[in-house]
Amino acid sequence: KIGEFADEFGVNAYIVGGFVRDLILGRKNFDVDIVIEGDATEFAKKVAKKANAKVHTFERFKTATVVFPDGFRIDFASARTEVYKAPGALPEVDMAPLKKDLMRRDFTINTLAIKLNKKEFGKLIDFFGGLRDIKDRKIRILHSLSFVEDPTRILRALRFATRYRFELGKHTEKLLKIAVQRKLFKTVEGQRIYHELKQIFLEDNPLRVVNKLAYYKVLSSIFPTIVWDKKKKDLFERIRKVIIWHKLNFQEKEIRYDLLYFGALLIGQSFQKIDTYLDNLSVPEKDREILKEILLKASYLLKEVNKERKNSEIYKLVSRFKEEVLLFAASLTEEEWKREKILEYLKSWRFTKPAVTGDNLKAIGLKPGPIFREILNELKYRLIDKEIPEDKEKQLDFVK
Numbered sequence: 001k002i003g004e005f006a007d008e009f010g011v012n013a014y015i016v017g018g019f020v021r022d023l024i025l026g027r028k029n030f031d032v033d034i035v036i037e038g039d040a041t042e043f044a045k046k047v048a049k050k051a052n053a054k055v056h057t058f059e060r061f062k063t064a065t066v067v068f069p070d071g072f073r074i075d076f077a078s079a080r081t082e083v084y085k086a087p088g089a090l091p092e093v094d095m096a097p098l099k100k101d102l103m104r105r106d107f108t109i110n111t112l113a114i115k116l117n118k119k120e121f122g123k124l125i126d127f128f129g130g131l132r133d134i135k136d137r138k139i140r141i142l143h144s145l146s147f148v149e150d151p152t153r154i155l156r157a158l159r160f161a162t163r164y165r166f167e168l169g170k171h172t173e174k175l176l177k178i179a180v181q182r183k184l185f186k187t188v189e190g191q192r193i194y195h196e197l198k199q200i201f202l203e204d205n206p207l208r209v210v211n212k213l214a215y216y217k218v219l220s221s222i223f224p225t226i227v228w229d230k231k232k233k234d235l236f237e238r239i240r241k242v243i244i245w246h247k248l249n250f251q252e253k254e255i256r257y258d259l260l261y262f263g264a265l266l267i268g269q270s271f272q273k274i275d276t277y278l279d280n281l282s283v284p285e286k287d288r289e290i291l292k293e294i295l296l297k298a299s300y301l302l303k304e305v306n307k308e309r310k311n312s313e314i315y316k317l318v319s320r321f322k323e324e325v326l327l328f329a330a331s332l333t334e335e336e337w338k339r340e341k342i343l344e345y346l347k348s349w350r351f352t353k354p355a356v357t358g359d360n361l362k363a364i365g366l367k368p369g370p371i372f373r374e375i376l377n378e379l380k381y382r383l384i385d386k387e388i389p390e391d392k393e394k395q396l397d398f399v400k
């Protein structure tokens with residue numbers, strides 16, 4: 001459809017980047033990025049009107065997002081047609097706007113485009129050898145100054161290399177090492193580094209990416225005092241298992257899984273050091289709060305969960321904490337039974353309800369009041385401790 005609209009409005013439209021890369025690799029990707037040779041905001045507005053969709057435009061960047069009635073989103077960007085030239089500069093070699101747009105990208109594997117116009121619909125456009133590199137399983141930058149121009153690409157290179165099990169191209173690897181040696185991260189805004197770290201922590205297996213960050217001395221370049229040792233690797237592995245468990249049980253929940261890994265990286269550092277790192281990375285206040293809770297409260301919680309306590313006492317204890325803190329504590333402990341108690345709280349205790357209701361209590365002649373809450377809570381605790389049966393009549397007998 002987009003191709004038809006493009007023909008109608010007289011512009012060229014291409015689907016580009018990650019979507020094409022993942023299409024060739026046979027991986028799912030729902031981020032559709034479209035480049036328009038022309039004004040993408042105008043184009044997006046027209047598409048939205050025709051399709052009864054919502055559109056958000058960012059005039060400054062000439063980009064737009066269209067959200068269709070079924071929730072599907074497409075991002076549109078304009079391939080710049082005019083270039084800001086210094087007065088008197090030599091005229092630029094004529095180049096297709098699409099090619100100029102793709103030239104600014106990070107790796108060859110992200111420079112593939114597919115034409116959407118009816119004429120040549122589906123044609124794969126490959127200016128920089130991206131298809132060959134996907135086949136060779138190689139991450140390659142487009143030009144020698146790429147990492148100097150934007151050192152966050154170092155993090156991206158290692159993230160993609162891990163995710164797809166690709167290797168760095170020889171030249172790319174050499175330039176990456178030089179860029180790290182020259183401490184180029186110091187020249188980047190902290191929040192951009194943090195954004196890429198977050199993407200790493202949201203990967204399926206951050207442990208493997210961080211192994212690479214450590215190998216290429218990227219980790220020590222960003223966090224000089226953090227030691228990537230067996231203890232941290234084991235913790236990363238346990239976090240991964242806990243997250244998989246959590247995702248299986250609660251698909252819909254919005255939990256900041258990335259911060260569990262970030263917490264694991266930071267744990268053991270002094271609070272002063274942690275604050276310095278978080279300041280340098282411009283970590284947003286909301287993230288800082290969750291991180292602080294994770295780091296301050298998880299070990300305290302684990303100390304309090306001990307064998308003398310009944311399940312209901314553990315319930316009262318852990319229900320005070322954020323879910324992220326509980327997941328972190330469950331990962332932090334090496335004692336299987338403690339982990340199980342915390343996960344049991346998450347999976348069943350917190351949803352436990354007595355069969356008896358307020359109405360039932362009225363029916364046996366009790367006067368409504370604060371006592372009802374107390375009775376129902378007591379029943380809940382006894383249920384968690386398996387001291388009373390699930391049967392309603394028997395629970396009422398117990399109340400009597």
Ligand code: ATP
Pocket residue numbers: 017018019031104105106107110111150152153
């Ligand atoms: P993912 O599957 O992780 O979403 P993606 O390729 O879609 O991967 P994004 O971070 O969403 O990655 O970026 C979209 C596109 O923008 C990429 O295909 C990439 O070419 C380009 N891009 C992103 N960051 C940079 C950068 N620092 N330098 C150059 N190009 C970049």
